[in-house]
Amino acid sequence: MIRRAVFSKMKAAAKERADCGVKEVYSEALVTCEGEMRPHYASEDIGASLPTYRSIQASLYRARASIRPPLPQSRTEIIIAGEWDRTLGNDPFLLFDDGAENRIIGSSTEEMVKILCGVPSVFRDGTFRVVPHLFLQLYTLHGLYKGEMIPFAYFLLPDKTKETYRRMFVLLKNRANAVGATLSPSLFQVDFEVAVLKAIEDEFPLANRKGCHFHFAQSIWRKVQQLGLAPHYAEPGVKRLVRSCTALGLVPLDRIEDAWLEIDAESPSAEHPAHEKLDAFKQYFIETWLENDAIFPRDLWNHYRNFGARTTNHIEGWHQGSNRIVRKSHVNLFEMIKHLQKQEAKYSVKILMLDMGQAPEKVKKKYEDLDRKLIRLVD
Structure with missing residues (x-):
């Protein structure tokens, strides 16, 4: 028994x-x-x-x-119906389901879309580890609501092309219009993915775009590794060069040119054993970040006097939390939907609590300390 x-x-x-x-x-x-x-x-x-x-x-x-439909073997076989297109509270959750082999599935509620349309800044990010095999990434849009970062919409995307991102944004704008709202944020906080930046520029021409400072620093470090400079990083001259380039993101825009000339003048000389790699690094920085026609313009990556959200780390924290909850790579489609349903329920309650006057969760001490350090650095 x-x-x-x-x-x-x-x-x-x-x-x-x-x-x-x-x-x-x-x-x-x-x-x-x-x-x-x-x-x-x-x-x-x-x-x-x-x-x-x-x-x-x-x-x-x-x-x-026994509780889920047969697992689809291709994107064209996907059928989302019954409990899978509803929230746990039985409200519609399937925002749109567009395409066949190039399928995009968007999940959110009417209320969440309306709130998203009311926040001035939209934060976006993609994660790849837990996404179902039939898709490339889970893409999310977040916003700061009454002092707390909330995930408002979730999208399963088949690739990371500009065309797919544009289609996602168009579909979302159409759904917003259908519920009497307009998606027109004043700012998108992003990482440095060219396809996303171009899609935002096309679909939201009036919106400002601001890159994530963490991803800026991460991109610079990846180039250090690619060029074989990582073994030299412990050397004071090399370390100073790399860190100074990263710190340009916190220098006033009108002082970047002079600051770069100082950085270049103080960088290791031609006698340095890795001078060819160092020259390649400086050329990369000029062409990617510094020139007037650089891949990423200065106002995209510069955060001088920006003591709000400089990074999308809080979004990545949400993804890391999802990874810990799901605890395995590439869940199947219905496991992913169930996880998103639970996330929607969690944050719907959070919004209710904020609306009733509850204070937002306190910012972690390490982020408060970082703010103070940055204020001292640029003063």
């Missing part, structure tokens, strides 16, 4: 927690069942009745498979 009850509880958990791995569900259910039975049964009876993971693994997978 004990064993039958444990099996029943574990299979129910496998169905209810579709966004978690089966082994994780088993481990948690094992502890829960043992705790619930301890007051009623002898320890030896409980121990003898608890199943091993191997003995119940197949049953748990069958239980989970």
Whole structure:
């Protein structure tokens, strides 16, 4: 009888927690069942009745498979209906489903779209690790609402081309118009992905675009690694050059030219054993970030006197949190939808609490410390 009850509880958990791995569900259910039975049964009876993971693994997978449609083998086979196109509160959640092989699936609610249209700044990011195999990335749009960063819309994208990003934005703008709202943010905070920047420029010509300072620094460091300069980074002259280039993002725009001349003059000389690599690095920085016709204009990556959000790290924090919750790479489509449904429910409650006057969550101390350091740096 004990064993039958444990099996029943574990299979129910496998169905209810579709966004978690089966082994994780088993481990948690094992502890829960043992705790619930301890007051009623002898320890030896409980121990003898608890199943091993191997003995119940197949049953748990069958239980989970029983609650979802057959897994599609291509994007053209995807059918999202019933509980999968609704929120956990039974509101419409499928924002749009567009295309065949180049399918884009957008998820949000009417209320979330309306709030998104009311925030002045939109933050975007993409993640690749947990996305279903049939798609390349999970793309999200966030906004600062009453002091708290909220994910408002989620998109499964087949690739990362400008055409796909433009189509996503057009579809979203159309859905906003359909609910009586207009998506026209004054600012997009982005990373340095050319396709996204061009799509935003085309679809939101009046919006300002501001790059993420963390990604700016990350791009510079990747080039250091690509050029084989990383082994020389411990040398004071090389370290000063790389750090000074990164710090240009915090220098007043009208002083960047003079600051660069100082950086160049103080960089290691032609006698340095890695001078060819150092010259290549400086040429990269000029062509990518500095020239008037650089790939990324100065006002995109410069954050002088910007003591608001300089990075999209809080968005990446959301993605890292999702990765920890899902706990496996490339979940199937329906596991992903279930996870997004839970996220929508969580942040709908958060919005309600903010509307009722609850204070937003306190900024982590490390970000407050960073703000203070940056203020001292540029003063």
